[in-house]
Each structure stands twice: as C-alpha cells, then as structure tokens.
Amino acid sequence: MSTNIPANLKYTKEHEWALVEGDTITVGITDFAQSALGDIVFLEVPDVGSELKLGSTFGVVESIKSVSDLYAPATGEVVAKNTDLEGSPEKINSDAYGSWLIKVKVKDKTELTNLLTAEQYQEFCNTSH
Amino acid sequence: MSALLRTSLFDEHVRLSGKMVPFAGWEMPVQYTSVKDESIAVRNHVGVFDVSHMGEFFLEGKDAEAFADYLVTNDIMGAPTGKAIYSPLCREDGTVVDDLIVYKLSPGKVLICVNASNIQKDFEWMKSKHQGFQCTFTNKSDDYSLLALQGPKSYPILKSLLKELPEIEYYSVFETQLGSEAVIVARTGYTGEDGFEIFGSHNAIKSLWASFMTAGVVPCGLASRDVLRLEVCYPLYGHELNDEVNPYDAGLGWTVKGSKTKFIGKDALSTKPAKFKLVKLTLDKGIPREGYPVVNAAQEVIGVVTSGTMSVTTGKGIAFARIELSKVPKDENYQIDIRHKYYPATQVKQPFVTGGHK
Numbered sequence: 304m305s306t307n308i309p310a311n312l313k314y315t316k317e318h319e320w321a322l323v324e325g326d327t328i329t330v331g332i333t334d335f336a337q338s339a340l341g342d343i344v345f346l347e348v349p350d351v352g353s354e355l356k357l358g359s360t361f362g363v364v365e366s367i368k369s370v371s372d373l374y375a376p377a378t379g380e381v382v383a384k385n386t387d388l389e390g391s392p393e394k395i396n397s398d399a400y401g402s403w404l405i406k407v408k409v410k411d412k413t414e415l416t417n418l419l420t421a422e423q424y425q426e427f428c429n430t431s432h
Numbered sequence: 433m434s435a436l437l438r439t440s441l442f443d444e445h446v447r448l449s450g451k452m453v454p455f456a457g458w459e460m461p462v463q464y465t466s467v468k469d470e471s472i473a474v475r476n477h478v479g480v481f482d483v484s485h486m487g488e489f490f491l492e493g494k495d496a497e498a499f500a501d502y503l504v505t506n507d508i509m510g511a512p513t514g515k516a517i518y519s520p521l522c523r524e525d526g527t528v529v530d531d532l533i534v535y536k537l538s539p540g541k542v543l544i545c546v547n548a549s550n551i552q553k554d555f556e557w558m559k560s561k562h563q564g565f566q567c568t569f570t571n572k573s574d575d576y577s578l579l580a581l582q583g584p585k586s587y588p589i590l591k592s593l594l595k596e597l598p599e600i601e602y603y604s605v606f607e608t609q610l611g612s613e614a615v616i617v618a619r620t621g622y623t624g625e626d627g628f629e630i631f632g633s634h635n636a637i638k639s640l641w642a643s644f645m646t647a648g649v650v651p652c653g654l655a656s657r658d659v660l661r662l663e664v665c666y667p668l669y670g671h672e673l674n675d676e677v678n679p680y681d682a683g684l685g686w687t688v689k690g691s692k693t694k695f696i697g698k699d700a701l702s703t704k705p706a707k708f709k710l711v712k713l714t715l716d717k718g719i720p721r722e723g724y725p726v727v728n729a730a731q732e733v734i735g736v737v738t739s740g741t742m743s744v745t746t747g748k749g750i751a752f753a754r755i756e757l758s759k760v761p762k763d764e765n766y767q768i769d770i771r772h773k774y775y776p777a778t779q780v781k782q783p784f785v786t787g788g789h790k
Contacts, residue, residue, distance in 0.1 A: 344719065
C-alpha cells in the first residue's frame with residue numbers, strides 16, 4: 304500500500320491531489336491512484352480556457368486495462384495544461400506528484416475547504432480499500 | 433454471494449504481491465508488477481500463468497473419442513492420438529455453450545479443458561448428452577491445478593525440470609512424470625507464443641511453480657493474458673462468444689466440420705447462419721474498450737467492440753468488434769465512438785501480432 308502522501312498538498316476522495324496557491328490550484332492524481340491503475344497509456348484533459356464544475360468529470364486517464372474519470376476538485380477555468388505529459392503519460396507512474404495535469408483558476412475559494420488534508424486522505428485510503 | 437474460490441497457489445500470489453481480483457467466482461491475480469512488463473516477458477522470454485481455475489473433464493472408455501466428437505463441432509475422430517483440438521461446443525440451434533480444447537491423451541482417454549466461468553454449465557450440458565456412449569464422464573476440476581508456461585524460452589525451462597520433454601509439435605499432448613507425480617503436458621496456450629500447459633495434482637503444480645520461480649520465470653496475471661490473447665486474435669467466451677451467437681458469428685467457421693456424420697448443432701450450422709461478422713480493428717489514436725459503439729462513415733451504429741485494449745506489442749489500440757452482417761461497410765470505413773468522439777479504425781485481416789509458436 305502506497306503511503307506517499309505529501310503534507311503540503313490537498314486531496315480528494317477521487318484520489319486527486321491539489322496544490323493551492325492563492326486562487327489557483329495545480330491538479331494531479333495521487334501515487335495511490337497511479338499504483339492502482341498500473342501502466343498509464345492515455346490521458347485526456349481539457350484545453351486552456353475550459354470551464355470546470357466542482358465534482359464533474361473533466362477528463363480521463365487510461366491504463367492498459369482500465370479507464371478512470373477525472374473529477375474537478377473545484378469550479379473554475381483551466382489556465383494551464385501540462386504538455387510534457389502529451390505522448391508520455393507514463394511519467395505519472397514514475398512521479399505522480401511531479402506530473403501535474405492542469406492548473407485551475409478557482410471561482411469560489413470556499414470550495415477548497417472541502418478538500419482533504421494529507422492526514423485525512425491517508426485515513427481515507429486506509430479505510431476505503 | 434458465495435465466497436470466492438482460491439487456487440492451490442493463492443499463497444504464492446499473495447507472497448509475490450499479486451493484485452487479487454474476483455474472476456469467474458475465483459480470487460485470481462490480475463497482475464504482479466505491470467501488465468506491460470508481464471506481456472513483454474511472454475513475447476520475448478518466458479512467463480507463467482496460474483490457470484487452475486479452468487475446468488478439466490475426463491472421458492474414459494471405448495467411446496471417449498466418439499463422445500467428444502459428437503459434442504463439439506471440430507473433428508476429434510479424425511485427429512491422431514496425442515493431438516489437442518480447439519473447438520466450440522454448440523447447442524442444437526448452433527449457439528455456443530463454450531469454447532474448449534479436447535486433448536486426445538491415449539486411445540479411450542480424452543481430457544477436455546473448459547473455461548472456469550462455464551464449468552457447471554458445460555458439465556450439465558455434456559452430461560445430458562452422455563447417454564449411449566460407452567465411456568465415463570467425470571468432472572475432475574477440483575483435483576487439478578494448471579499452469580501455462582508461455583514464451584520463446586519455455587522449452588528449455590520445462591525440459592530441465594521434466595524426466596523427458598520430446599520436441600512435440602504445437603497443439604500436441606502427452607502424459608509424463610514430474611518426480612513421482614503424473615502430469616499431463618500439452619504444447620498449447622492462449623498467448624500465440626510457444627509454450628506448454630501442465631495439468632497435475634495441486635502438490636505437483638505447486639512444486640513446478642516453485643521451480644519456475646527459481647528458474648526466473650516471470651509470474652503473469654490475467655490482465656497480461658488478456659492483452660496477449662487479443663493481440664493474436666484469440667476469442668474469449670463472454671466477449672466474442674456467448675450463448676446467443678454461433679461459431680460463424682465469431683469467425684470460427686473453420687472449426688465447424690460439416691463432413692462429420694453427426695455432431696450437436698450440425699443441421700443448424702449447415703447453412704452457415706451468420707448474423708454478425710467479427711472484425712479486427714486497430715486505431716492510431718484512442719483506446720477501444722468493450723461496449724463502445726462502432727459506426728460507419730455516416731456515423732450510424734453498425735456494431736460494438738467485444739474486446740479492446742492498448743496493445744503492448746504494437747503500442748496501438750486494438751479491438752475485436754461484432755458488426756451486424758447487413759451493415760458491414762463495403763468501404764471498410766470503421767470508426768469507434770469513444771466518449772462521444774469518433775476515432776478512425778483500420779480493419780486488418782491478419783492478427784495484430786504474430787506469435788512465435790511452432
């Protein structure tokens with residue numbers, strides 16, 4: 304079981320991480336998620352300018368054998384997309400926290416209070432699997 | 433829900449950090465390290481799969497071959513002793529109960545290996561057809577464990593462990609000893625590579641597994657097995673085959689031997705009654721998955737993906753798709769609906785990957 308859960312990040316129950324900086328969040332999937340998925344071979348995330356709605360699917364990550372939806376951790380606009388992952392999504396497997404997917408300018412910062420702390424996410428991983 | 437069954441190697445899978453998942457009523461390893469690495473090991477070196485969940489039925493007596501021949505569509509009587517024969521098992525109306533391998537062990541002794549998910553259904557079906565044949569018919573699935581050693585290095589590895597390993601041809605079988613234990617060794621598999629399937633007692637197979645681990649054989653899970661079989665275009669029951677389709681719907685017309693005097697389903701299958709065409713599609717972009725709709729140039733739905741994955745060997749999306757026969761596009765323009773976007777797919781006639789089996 305993976306226990307790589309950096310303390311400086313926030314988390315969702317969909318196994319995504321978010322780095323909060325002012326009103327912008329950087330979003331990726333956790334080490335637990337990449338490990339559960341296995342070899343990641345395909346990634347689909349929205350272009351810059353797209354609007355995300357809290358809890359709605361905004362993209363997919365596919366391993367050889369499975370498809371997983373990505374869920375928006377907050378409502379807002381996509382302001383950056385990690386082009387380094389285009390063509391080499393397997394980088395997520397080797398470095399889940401270094402491989403961010405998108406940056407989102409958050410519309411309502413109070414939504415972020417619902418994100419889990421590292422400690423809460425660790426607890427969630429321990430009890431839900 | 434009844435508890436999941438475990439093979440004799442369950443503790444080994446856990447020890448090797450296998451990710452255990454429910455499959456056909458069994459708790460099986462879906463992968464150990466990575467689907468990619470396990471698939472590559474089988475294509476280039478050697479890997480081993482625990483497939484002990486599969487079923488073993490034995491037919492013994494003077495009509496053993498005749499009974500098997502009557503049950504299945506392929507030719508059993510005409511094949512020599514020592515051969516393994518792949519075949520569908522059909523109902524009178526031609527629909528497929530299961531697909532299986534018939535092993536002609538010795539005169540009057542036949543082993544039939546069936547899919548784990550269909551053991552009970554197959555046994556009851558075959559039992560209901562048994563009357564009049566002078567042979568016993570026994571389900572020995574609980575007594576046997578089964579390993580599939582697959583990959584180009586299979587032969588030297590297995591030869592070093594068995595008392596004898598003649599250079600038998602692909603799809604052959606023989607009985608031998610592993611130490612003091614009797615085992616059945618067949619040059620068959622589900623990956624397209626050279627390899628062997630070894631049937632034996634739980635103890636014999638546990639010791640064989642341990643020898644394979646010592647020899648550096650890579651343990652492989654069900655996920656890589658599925659990728660490997662799809663790359664070489666072997667059908668899987670529950671996907672390409674099911675209770676509603678006949679062999680012609682799944683591209684298995686070659687296994688229906690109309691020249692045999694009688695077999696179950698002969699009349700219904702004599703007209704080659706296909707309602708579907710099973711096609712092989714490959715995509716440069718996008719990964720096809722089971723259930724995704726297949727559309728034509730006008731974006732009308734013409735069929736569905738029955739199995740799909742990213743091919744480890746080709747690096748592209750690959751799929752089997754079941755297309756309604758009347759809607760097969762003459763221009764071979766296929767597209768797959770992936771999350772409401774249409775991705776062009778190219779039909780291929782040969783398997784996506786050519787295995788190295790002999």
